[in-house]
Amino acid sequence: MPHHYRKPRPDPGRQSAGSGAGHHAGDALWPGHHPAPPPAQIPDTYDFVFFDCSPSLESLFNINVLVAVQYVLIPIKVDKNSIEGYDVMLETIQSVREIANPDIRALGIFMTAVETGSILDREMIANFPAILPGLAFQTYIRKNIDVKKAPLALQPLCFFSPRCTATGDYAALCDEMLARMEG
Known part of the structure; x- marks a missing residue:
């Protein structure tokens, strides 16, 4: 504020x-x-x-x-x-x-x-x-150097490093977000 x-x-x-x-x-x-x-x-x-x-x-x-x-x-x-x-x-x-x-x-x-x-x-x-309670997502994003490198390469993380742990974490977070918005 x-x-x-x-x-x-x-x-x-x-x-x-x-x-x-x-x-x-x-x-x-x-x-x-x-x-x-x-x-x-x-x-x-x-x-x-x-x-x-x-x-x-x-x-x-x-x-x-x-x-x-x-x-x-x-x-x-x-x-x-x-x-x-x-x-x-x-x-x-x-x-x-x-x-x-x-x-x-x-x-x-x-x-x-x-x-x-x-x-x-x-x-x-x-x-x-x-x-x-009610606000915390179960999904968390693990620390990974590719998260910092992707913006420098002007690419989304999922294209820059599709197999890194953080890419999978963000995908899981998206699934959890969609479930909350639909529920």
Whole structure:
């Protein structure tokens, strides 16, 4: 959440959003800036559109994406900052739901760059579903150097290294995501 976030206060004289009242839903998330309208109709040839954003909630682009999407996937690494940071993201999703996008929801949280040889990571894998019931994905993405190399080669991981463990992990995550969206 941006450090200058302010929760909107009810204003009895204020008209509803989109009525030309001069107030914009984006003011509460990013004062002085207004979220872009949702993208024009996306062609029917796409079942899903993904926006891969930086972890910063200070970015106007990221806030605009939250206004436009239905689901949010939250990746975390097994480190103190990531584990503590997911709460801020969930609060931001709730704020966006209240202010600008009533359809947005967190689809789930998954672990990335997992080192299965690490005791801490193995403990996190075992405890993750209990820590975040209903949000934790069972699938996690194992650490693999090809995950870093693929973007440098300007290729998706599945083309750059189709047999690496992370490629299989991402495929399993997609299956789990689809199951949640259908269920």
